[in-house]
Amino acid sequence: MTTIEPTITPLVVPVSLDDDDAADFRAYGELNRRICDEQVGLPDLAPDAAQMLPDWQDDTDSLDLGFVARLDDEIVGMITVSFAQEAEAHAAELDLLVPEAHWGRGVEDALLARAEAEARARGRSLLQLWSLHRPKEADRMLVPRTGWGRIPATPLSDLAEANGFVLEQVERNSxxxxxxxxxxxxxxxxxxxxxxxxxxxxxxxxxxxxxxxxxxxxxxxxxxxxxxxxxxxxxxxxxxxxxxxxxxxxxxxxxxxxxxxxxxxxxxxxxxxxxxxxxxxxxxxxxxxxxxxxxxxxxxxxxxxxxxxxxxxxxxxxxxxxxxxxxxxxxxxxxxxxxxxxxxxxxxxxxxxxxxxxx
The missing domain is CATH 3.40.630.30 (Gcn5-related N-acetyltransferase (GNAT))
Incomplete structure:
Protein backbone atom coordinates (compact mmCIF):
# COMPACT_ATOMS: atom_id res chain seq x y z
CA MET A 1 0.00 0.00 0.00
CA THR A 2 1.32 3.43 -0.93
CA THR A 3 2.58 5.61 1.93
CA ILE A 4 0.87 8.98 2.07
CA GLU A 5 1.34 12.19 4.03
CA PRO A 6 -1.99 13.22 5.57
CA THR A 7 -2.93 16.71 6.62
CA ILE A 8 -3.16 16.84 10.42
CA THR A 9 -5.18 19.49 12.24
CA PRO A 10 -6.28 19.94 15.88
CA LEU A 11 -9.61 18.44 16.89
CA VAL A 12 -12.06 21.26 17.62
CA VAL A 13 -13.96 20.91 20.90
CA PRO A 14 -17.37 22.52 20.35
CA VAL A 15 -19.63 24.13 22.90
CA SER A 16 -22.46 21.93 21.62
CA LEU A 17 -22.69 19.01 19.21
CA ASP A 18 -25.26 21.06 17.29
CA ASP A 19 -22.75 23.83 16.55
CA ASP A 20 -21.35 24.42 13.07
CA ASP A 21 -17.85 23.47 14.25
CA ALA A 22 -18.92 20.16 15.84
CA ALA A 23 -18.64 17.92 12.78
CA ASP A 24 -15.16 16.63 13.61
CA PHE A 25 -16.08 15.87 17.21
CA ARG A 26 -19.15 13.96 16.07
CA ALA A 27 -16.89 12.07 13.65
CA TYR A 28 -14.56 11.33 16.58
CA GLY A 29 -17.38 9.57 18.42
CA GLU A 30 -18.28 7.56 15.31
CA LEU A 31 -14.65 6.63 14.63
CA ASN A 32 -14.14 5.53 18.23
CA ARG A 33 -17.03 3.08 17.95
CA ARG A 34 -15.88 1.91 14.51
CA ILE A 35 -12.42 1.07 15.83
CA CYS A 36 -13.82 -0.93 18.76
CA ASP A 37 -16.06 -2.80 16.32
CA GLU A 38 -13.23 -3.55 13.90
CA GLN A 39 -10.76 -4.61 16.56
CA VAL A 40 -12.92 -6.70 18.91
CA GLY A 41 -16.50 -6.61 17.58
CA LEU A 42 -17.69 -4.53 20.54
CA PRO A 43 -18.61 -1.01 19.37
CA ASP A 44 -20.34 -0.25 22.67
CA LEU A 45 -17.00 -0.30 24.47
CA ALA A 46 -16.61 3.24 23.13
CA PRO A 47 -18.60 6.18 24.49
CA ASP A 48 -20.31 8.35 21.89
CA ALA A 49 -19.57 12.01 21.20
CA ALA A 50 -22.24 13.24 23.61
CA GLN A 51 -20.77 11.19 26.45
CA MET A 52 -17.22 12.37 25.77
CA LEU A 53 -17.86 16.08 25.23
CA PRO A 54 -18.19 17.12 28.92
CA ASP A 55 -14.78 15.60 29.70
CA TRP A 56 -13.18 17.47 26.84
CA GLN A 57 -14.74 20.76 27.85
CA ASP A 58 -13.35 20.63 31.41
CA ASP A 59 -9.55 20.41 31.65
CA THR A 60 -9.31 20.95 35.41
CA ASP A 61 -8.30 17.37 36.18
CA SER A 62 -7.26 16.07 32.75
CA LEU A 63 -6.40 17.96 29.58
CA ASP A 64 -7.55 16.20 26.40
CA LEU A 65 -6.23 17.13 22.96
CA GLY A 66 -6.99 15.55 19.61
CA PHE A 67 -5.58 15.59 16.11
CA VAL A 68 -7.42 14.75 12.89
CA ALA A 69 -5.71 13.23 9.83
CA ARG A 70 -7.24 13.91 6.41
CA LEU A 71 -6.61 12.97 2.84
CA ASP A 72 -8.27 15.69 0.82
CA ASP A 73 -11.56 16.10 2.70
CA GLU A 74 -11.79 12.55 4.06
CA ILE A 75 -10.97 11.82 7.71
CA VAL A 76 -8.57 8.85 7.68
CA GLY A 77 -7.67 8.72 11.36
CA MET A 78 -7.37 10.55 14.67
CA ILE A 79 -5.23 10.46 17.78
CA THR A 80 -6.07 11.82 21.21
CA VAL A 81 -3.60 12.78 23.94
CA SER A 82 -4.62 13.02 27.59
CA PHE A 83 -2.54 14.79 30.22
CA ALA A 84 -3.32 14.17 33.90
CA GLN A 85 -3.02 17.53 35.68
CA GLU A 86 -1.32 16.36 38.88
CA ALA A 87 1.99 18.15 39.39
CA GLU A 88 3.91 14.87 39.45
CA ALA A 89 2.28 13.44 36.28
CA HIS A 90 4.91 12.20 33.80
CA ALA A 91 2.87 10.51 31.08
CA ALA A 92 0.79 11.41 28.08
CA GLU A 93 -1.88 8.79 27.33
CA LEU A 94 -2.57 8.21 23.64
CA ASP A 95 -5.54 6.69 21.83
CA LEU A 96 -4.73 5.97 18.17
CA LEU A 97 -7.78 5.61 15.95
CA VAL A 98 -7.02 4.55 12.38
CA PRO A 99 -9.54 2.27 10.64
CA GLU A 100 -8.46 -0.85 8.79
CA ALA A 101 -9.11 0.74 5.40
CA HIS A 102 -6.37 3.33 6.01
CA TRP A 103 -3.93 1.35 8.16
CA GLY A 104 -0.48 0.76 6.70
CA ARG A 105 -0.45 3.89 4.54
CA GLY A 106 1.55 6.02 6.96
CA VAL A 107 -1.45 7.64 8.66
CA GLU A 108 -0.76 5.90 11.97
CA ASP A 109 2.91 6.88 11.88
CA ALA A 110 2.13 10.52 11.17
CA LEU A 111 -0.43 10.70 13.98
CA LEU A 112 1.87 8.99 16.47
CA ALA A 113 4.67 11.43 15.62
CA ARG A 114 2.30 14.39 16.08
CA ALA A 115 1.19 13.13 19.49
CA GLU A 116 4.77 12.50 20.59
CA ALA A 117 5.73 16.05 19.62
CA GLU A 118 2.85 17.38 21.72
CA ALA A 119 3.89 15.27 24.70
CA ARG A 120 7.48 16.49 24.48
CA ALA A 121 6.34 20.10 24.14
CA ARG A 122 4.36 19.74 27.37
CA GLY A 123 7.29 18.25 29.26
CA ARG A 124 6.07 14.68 29.53
CA SER A 125 8.66 11.91 29.73
CA LEU A 126 6.44 8.89 29.05
CA LEU A 127 3.93 7.82 26.41
CA GLN A 128 1.19 5.33 27.22
CA LEU A 129 -1.39 3.67 24.99
CA TRP A 130 -3.86 0.78 25.12
CA SER A 131 -4.52 -1.82 22.44
CA LEU A 132 -7.64 -4.00 22.09
CA HIS A 133 -7.46 -7.73 21.37
CA ARG A 134 -9.90 -10.53 20.64
CA PRO A 135 -9.98 -13.52 23.03
CA LYS A 136 -8.22 -15.93 20.68
CA GLU A 137 -4.94 -17.69 20.12
CA ALA A 138 -2.64 -16.48 17.35
CA ASP A 139 0.73 -17.38 15.88
CA ARG A 140 2.33 -14.69 18.03
CA MET A 141 1.09 -14.18 21.55
CA LEU A 142 2.38 -11.32 23.72
CA VAL A 143 3.00 -11.55 27.47
CA PRO A 144 3.27 -8.37 29.58
CA ARG A 145 6.06 -7.62 32.02
CA THR A 146 3.70 -8.49 34.89
CA GLY A 147 3.67 -12.08 33.58
CA TRP A 148 -0.13 -12.15 33.88
CA GLY A 149 -2.28 -12.73 30.80
CA ARG A 150 -1.43 -12.92 27.11
CA ILE A 151 -2.80 -11.26 23.99
CA PRO A 152 -2.58 -11.94 20.25
CA ALA A 153 -0.41 -9.57 18.23
CA THR A 154 -2.29 -6.99 16.16
CA PRO A 155 -1.27 -4.21 13.76
CA LEU A 156 -1.49 -1.71 16.63
CA SER A 157 0.65 -3.83 18.96
CA ASP A 158 3.16 -4.31 16.13
CA LEU A 159 3.29 -0.52 15.69
CA ALA A 160 3.77 -0.02 19.43
CA GLU A 161 6.64 -2.52 19.55
CA ALA A 162 8.27 -1.00 16.47
CA ASN A 163 8.21 2.40 18.17
CA GLY A 164 9.82 1.22 21.39
CA PHE A 165 6.73 0.72 23.56
CA VAL A 166 6.84 -2.06 26.17
CA LEU A 167 3.80 -4.19 27.02
CA GLU A 168 3.42 -3.57 30.76
CA GLN A 169 0.00 -5.02 31.59
CA VAL A 170 -2.95 -6.99 30.22
CA GLU A 171 -6.52 -6.27 31.26
CA ARG A 172 -9.47 -8.59 30.80
CA ASN A 173 -12.76 -7.22 29.51
CA SER A 174 -15.64 -9.27 30.89
Missing part, protein backbone atom coordinates in the same frame (compact mmCIF):
# COMPACT_ATOMS: atom_id res chain seq x y z
CA UNK A 175 -19.41 -9.13 30.50
CA UNK A 176 -22.24 -10.07 32.85
CA UNK A 177 -25.70 -11.04 31.55
CA UNK A 178 -28.23 -8.92 33.44
CA UNK A 179 -31.02 -11.24 32.28
CA UNK A 180 -29.52 -14.23 34.12
CA UNK A 181 -31.00 -15.76 37.27
CA UNK A 182 -30.30 -13.31 40.15
CA UNK A 183 -30.31 -16.07 42.79
CA UNK A 184 -26.52 -16.67 42.66
CA UNK A 185 -25.95 -12.94 43.20
CA UNK A 186 -28.20 -12.91 46.25
CA UNK A 187 -26.52 -16.01 47.70
CA UNK A 188 -23.04 -14.58 47.15
CA UNK A 189 -24.10 -11.26 48.72
CA UNK A 190 -25.63 -12.91 51.77
CA UNK A 191 -22.55 -15.06 52.31
CA UNK A 192 -20.23 -12.05 51.95
CA UNK A 193 -22.28 -9.93 54.35
CA UNK A 194 -22.05 -12.72 56.93
CA UNK A 195 -18.25 -12.77 56.61
CA UNK A 196 -17.94 -8.98 56.81
CA UNK A 197 -20.15 -8.89 59.89
CA UNK A 198 -21.15 -5.86 61.93
CA UNK A 199 -17.86 -4.03 61.33
CA UNK A 200 -19.13 -2.89 57.92
CA UNK A 201 -22.34 -1.50 56.49
CA UNK A 202 -23.56 -0.96 52.92
CA UNK A 203 -24.46 2.50 51.59
CA UNK A 204 -26.17 3.02 48.21
CA UNK A 205 -26.95 6.11 46.14
CA UNK A 206 -27.55 7.42 42.64
CA UNK A 207 -25.21 10.16 41.49
CA UNK A 208 -24.89 13.00 42.28
CA UNK A 209 -23.34 11.94 45.57
CA UNK A 210 -25.12 13.43 48.61
CA UNK A 211 -23.10 16.33 50.10
CA UNK A 212 -22.51 14.50 53.38
CA UNK A 213 -20.83 11.60 51.55
CA UNK A 214 -18.59 13.58 49.19
CA UNK A 215 -15.53 13.79 51.42
CA UNK A 216 -15.65 10.08 52.20
CA UNK A 217 -16.21 9.20 48.56
CA UNK A 218 -13.27 11.41 47.57
CA UNK A 219 -11.08 9.41 49.94
CA UNK A 220 -11.88 6.04 48.39
CA UNK A 221 -11.69 7.42 44.83
CA UNK A 222 -8.17 8.64 45.58
CA UNK A 223 -7.14 5.12 46.51
CA UNK A 224 -7.98 3.85 43.02
CA UNK A 225 -4.82 5.54 41.70
CA UNK A 226 -2.61 3.90 44.35
CA UNK A 227 -4.24 0.61 45.38
CA UNK A 228 -5.40 -0.80 42.02
CA UNK A 229 -2.89 -3.13 40.27
CA UNK A 230 -1.17 -1.28 37.42
CA UNK A 231 2.09 -3.15 36.82
CA UNK A 232 4.81 -0.65 35.97
CA UNK A 233 2.43 1.76 34.24
CA UNK A 234 3.27 5.20 35.64
CA UNK A 235 0.10 6.73 37.04
CA UNK A 236 0.25 9.73 39.41
CA UNK A 237 -1.30 9.62 42.84
CA UNK A 238 -4.51 11.59 42.45
CA UNK A 239 -5.61 14.25 44.92
CA UNK A 240 -9.34 14.13 45.58
CA UNK A 241 -11.67 16.34 47.59
CA UNK A 242 -15.39 17.07 47.58
CA UNK A 243 -14.99 19.67 44.83
CA UNK A 244 -13.31 17.17 42.52
CA UNK A 245 -16.12 14.69 43.18
CA UNK A 246 -18.63 17.33 42.10
CA UNK A 247 -16.63 18.16 38.96
CA UNK A 248 -16.40 14.51 37.99
CA UNK A 249 -20.10 13.92 38.51
CA UNK A 250 -21.04 17.03 36.56
CA UNK A 251 -19.11 15.60 33.62
CA UNK A 252 -20.55 12.10 34.02
CA UNK A 253 -24.16 13.23 34.34
CA UNK A 254 -23.96 16.03 31.79
CA UNK A 255 -24.74 13.79 28.83
CA UNK A 256 -27.81 12.19 30.35
CA UNK A 257 -25.90 9.27 31.84
CA UNK A 258 -26.94 7.61 35.09
CA UNK A 259 -24.65 6.13 37.73
CA UNK A 260 -25.40 3.87 40.70
CA UNK A 261 -22.88 3.65 43.53
CA UNK A 262 -22.68 1.00 46.23
CA UNK A 263 -20.08 1.60 48.93
CA UNK A 264 -19.07 -0.05 52.19
CA UNK A 265 -18.47 2.00 55.33
CA UNK A 266 -16.15 0.84 58.10
CA UNK A 267 -18.49 1.42 61.01
CA UNK A 268 -15.98 2.23 63.74
CA UNK A 269 -14.15 4.89 61.70
CA UNK A 270 -16.94 6.09 59.40
CA UNK A 271 -14.51 5.67 56.46
CA UNK A 272 -15.72 4.47 53.05
CA UNK A 273 -13.43 1.53 52.26
CA UNK A 274 -14.94 -0.06 49.14
CA UNK A 275 -17.10 1.02 46.24
CA UNK A 276 -18.53 -0.03 42.88
CA UNK A 277 -20.02 2.17 40.15
CA UNK A 278 -22.34 1.17 37.30
CA UNK A 279 -22.96 3.65 34.49
CA UNK A 280 -25.28 3.77 31.50
CA UNK A 281 -25.71 6.28 28.69
CA UNK A 282 -28.88 8.24 27.98
CA UNK A 283 -30.09 5.21 26.02
CA UNK A 284 -31.19 3.03 28.93
CA UNK A 285 -31.36 -0.07 26.69
CA UNK A 286 -27.63 0.04 25.99
CA UNK A 287 -24.60 -1.60 27.58
CA UNK A 288 -23.91 -0.82 31.23
CA UNK A 289 -20.29 -0.05 32.07
CA UNK A 290 -18.72 -0.77 35.42
CA UNK A 291 -16.58 2.24 36.24
CA UNK A 292 -14.55 2.29 39.43
CA UNK A 293 -14.38 -0.72 41.75
CA UNK A 294 -12.00 -0.84 44.68
CA UNK A 295 -11.45 -2.30 48.11
CA UNK A 296 -8.92 -0.34 50.18
CA UNK A 297 -5.79 -2.37 50.91
CA UNK A 298 -6.28 -2.23 54.67
CA UNK A 299 -9.74 -3.79 54.42
CA UNK A 300 -9.19 -6.62 51.97
CA UNK A 301 -10.04 -10.18 52.99
CA UNK A 302 -13.55 -9.38 54.29
CA UNK A 303 -15.48 -10.07 51.04
CA UNK A 304 -16.13 -6.36 50.53
CA UNK A 305 -15.49 -6.66 46.78
CA UNK A 306 -18.20 -9.28 46.50
CA UNK A 307 -20.55 -7.10 48.54
CA UNK A 308 -20.25 -3.98 46.40
CA UNK A 309 -20.37 -5.86 43.10
CA UNK A 310 -23.32 -8.10 43.93
CA UNK A 311 -25.32 -5.40 45.70
CA UNK A 312 -24.91 -3.00 42.80
CA UNK A 313 -25.77 -5.59 40.14
CA UNK A 314 -28.96 -6.48 42.04
CA UNK A 315 -29.79 -2.81 42.51
CA UNK A 316 -29.12 -2.12 38.83
CA UNK A 317 -31.59 -4.77 37.67
CA UNK A 318 -34.29 -2.76 39.39
CA UNK A 319 -33.04 0.66 38.29
CA UNK A 320 -32.31 -0.19 34.64
CA UNK A 321 -34.41 -3.22 33.67
CA UNK A 322 -33.88 -2.65 29.93
CA UNK A 323 -30.08 -2.90 30.00
CA UNK A 324 -28.99 -6.44 29.19
CA UNK A 325 -25.25 -6.57 29.89
CA UNK A 326 -22.54 -5.10 32.12
CA UNK A 327 -19.02 -4.62 30.74
CA UNK A 328 -15.93 -4.30 32.96
CA UNK A 329 -12.13 -4.26 32.73
CA UNK A 330 -9.80 -5.79 35.34
CA UNK A 331 -6.05 -6.29 35.41
CA UNK A 332 -5.11 -9.93 34.81
CA UNK A 333 -2.95 -9.88 37.95
CA UNK A 334 -5.95 -8.76 40.01
CA UNK A 335 -6.97 -12.33 40.80
CA UNK A 336 -9.11 -11.44 43.84
CA UNK A 337 -11.40 -9.29 41.68
CA UNK A 338 -11.37 -11.72 38.75
CA UNK A 339 -12.24 -14.56 41.16
CA UNK A 340 -15.32 -12.59 42.21
CA UNK A 341 -16.26 -11.87 38.59
CA UNK A 342 -15.91 -15.50 37.54
CA UNK A 343 -17.85 -16.77 40.55
CA UNK A 344 -20.87 -14.54 39.87
CA UNK A 345 -21.01 -15.10 36.10
CA UNK A 346 -18.80 -12.60 34.25
CA UNK A 347 -17.22 -14.09 31.10
CA UNK A 348 -14.23 -12.72 29.12
CA UNK A 349 -15.06 -11.10 25.76
CA UNK A 350 -11.89 -9.13 24.90
CA UNK A 351 -8.54 -7.98 26.28
CA UNK A 352 -6.55 -4.76 26.43
CA UNK A 353 -2.80 -4.26 26.45
CA UNK A 354 -1.22 -1.40 28.38
CA UNK A 355 1.90 -0.06 26.61
CA UNK A 356 4.48 2.42 27.83
CA UNK A 357 7.53 4.12 26.33
CA UNK A 358 10.06 6.47 27.86
CA UNK A 359 10.86 9.59 25.82
Missing amino acids: EFDLRSDPAPLRTALDDALAVAGADYRVIEWNMPTPPELRDGFAGVLARLSTDAPSGDMDFPEEAWDAERVVRRETRLLGAGQAVSVVAVEHVSTGELVAYNELLIAADRTGVTHQFGTLVSKDHRGHRLGTIVKCANLLRWRELMPDSTVVSTFNAEENRPMLNINEAIGFVPVSYAGGWQRAL
